Every structure is written in structure tokens, then in C-alpha cells.
Amino acid sequence: MTRKKLKLAFITNDSARKATFNKWKKGLMKKVSELSILCSIDTCAIIYSPYESQPEVWPDTQGVHRVLAQFKRMPGMEQSKKMVNQESFIQKRIANASEQWGFAIMIQVQPNV
Amino acid sequence: MTRKKLKLAFITNDSARKATFNKWKKGLMKKVSELSILCSIDTCAIIYSPYESQPEVWPDTQGVHRVLAQFKRMPGMEQSKKMVNQESFIQKRIANASEQWGFAIMIQVQPNV
DNA sequence: TTTACTATGTATAATGA
DNA sequence: TTCATTATACATAGTAA
Numbered sequence: 143m144t145r146k147k148l149k150l151a152f153i154t155n156d157s158a159r160k161a162t163f164n165k166w167k168k169g170l171m172k173k174v175s176e177l178s179i180l181c182s183i184d185t186c187a188i189i190y191s192p193y194e195s196q197p198e199v200w201p202d203t204q205g206v207h208r209v210l211a212q213f214k215r216m217p218g219m220e221q222s223k224k225m226v227n228q229e230s231f232i233q234k235r236i237a238n239a240s241e242q243w244g245f246a247i248m249i250q251v252q253p254n255v
Numbered sequence: 256m257t258r259k260k261l262k263l264a265f266i267t268n269d270s271a272r273k274a275t276f277n278k279w280k281k282g283l284m285k286k287v288s289e290l291s292i293l294c295s296i297d298t299c300a301i302i303y304s305p306y307e308s309q310p311e312v313w314p315d316t317q318g319v320h321r322v323l324a325q326f327k328r329m330p331g332m333e334q335s336k337k338m339v340n341q342e343s344f345i346q347k348r349i350a351n352a353s354e355q356w357g358f359a360i361m362i363q364v365q366p367n368v
Numbered sequence: 369t370t371t372a373c374t375a376t377g378t379a380t381a382a383t384g385a
Numbered sequence: 386t387t388c389a390t391t392a393t394a395c396a397t398a399g400t401a402a
Contacts (some may be wrong), residue, residue, distance in 0.1 A: 145398045146378045152295050154394060157369085158398090163294045164285065164370095172396090173283060181276050182265050258381045258393045270386080275381080277387095282379060 175201065 153159035177183060266272035270355060 144400095145374090147377065148398080149290075150289060150292050153293050159294055161291070161370095162398080166290050166293070170283070170286060173279065173286075176261075177276070177283070179263050180266050180279070181272055187317070199389060221294050247311060257383095257390090260394065261381080271381090274387090276379060361374090 153162055266275055
């Protein structure tokens, strides 16, 4: 055993990288859910992939609905959408399916946080 | 000192809650950035608020552009947008500014993860 | 492959300035 | 209030089944 200090670099071994990703994903999800409780914040997480018909969501579909609806209303999000539209030249460069996986966490924060 | 075991419940003390939020936000950001390196994943984070003209972004605006452009192209995201549209009745219920803060983390995952 | 274990690295609660 | 400290709760790298 004897765990080593984390070396912050790409994990070249495929299985080790996958194992690490799954552990870290689990840890991030847990932290997001706990932060939600500790600070009374609405949160959700989405893990999506072109190879899956349904994105993996947390805490549930209804929770995702609620946070995304709010997210969409944000002035900051409007700005982000505008940025995205301006990035069409980047979208055109993206062609290979290898870039079509994603993972999203969204947390809504009350002003009293 | 003598740190206690985390009690998973709303932190009623305002300053304690704010301190915890800031620590956890920092920790989440760090983990997201490290996961990005360990697994060669494109990531970004946005903290937005109607009271700030610019959302706080990580790693930088360009990085946010790249990830959001990709995010928008996702089949999962299309589905999410559809869900949001169906949630207009919820949007109508949301009226007070107290719900207009937000924080988003998005991580793009390569299929080889 | 996934799961379980556990020693150890890391994050952070509580404190003091 | 925010910053720095530090003891300790917690997450997880490496291993084995």
C-alpha cells in the first residue's frame, strides 16, 4: 500500500485513470450534495455522453429541472450563451466524437451564503 | 481546535456558513482543476450573480468559451434545454432576487476516461 | 473488469489574531 | 470581517481478491 503523494499529471495508465476518475467523480458528487445541505443551496449534477441516451443526473430529474430553469434565467448565463454563440468558429473545429463526453455540476447559491 | 465530525445540516450561523461555503468552494475548484489534469479533461467553472456584471470564471474566459461551446453541442444538453423549456411554470413561481445567485462547474470528459 | 480494504495524503472546523 | 494555524475528519492511491 503506502499511498504516495498525489503527482499532479496526466495518468497514462488507462485503468488507473478510469479508477481515479470514478473515485473523484464520486467524491465531487458527495461534496456537491453536502454543500447543498450545509448552505441550503439548490444543486444538481449532470454527466452526459453521446453514447448514453439519458444523462446521469443528481439528485434527480426534478432537481435538475429546477436548477437548470434557474440557471437559464441568470444574467450570467445569458452572457455565457452569448459567448457560446460567438464561439461558433471553435465549434467548427470540433469534429471527433472523442470530445463528446461531459460532466456538469451546477449549484445554485442563495445571496446569504 | 479539536475539529468535530461534520454534522450534515444547515449551518444557521451566518458567518460560519459563509466561511464554510468559501472553503468548500475553494476545495471544489481545486479538485475540479486537478481532475482536469489527472484525466486530461477540459473543465470550467462559473460563479455568477445578478449583482455582479461579470461571472467569476475558471480557468479563464477562453476556457469557459471552449467548454460551454462543447456543452451546448451535447445531446444531453439539448435534452436539458428541452426540460428547462417545459419548466416554465416553475420559472413563473420564482420571483424574488434571493434565488438569483448561481455557481456552475462543467467538466468535459474524454471517452477514454 | 468491479469491490473492499486501509495507510496515508489532503481538506477543513475551530480557533486566535 | 478575513487570514493563518493546526488537529483531526475525511478522501483516496495502491493493493488484493
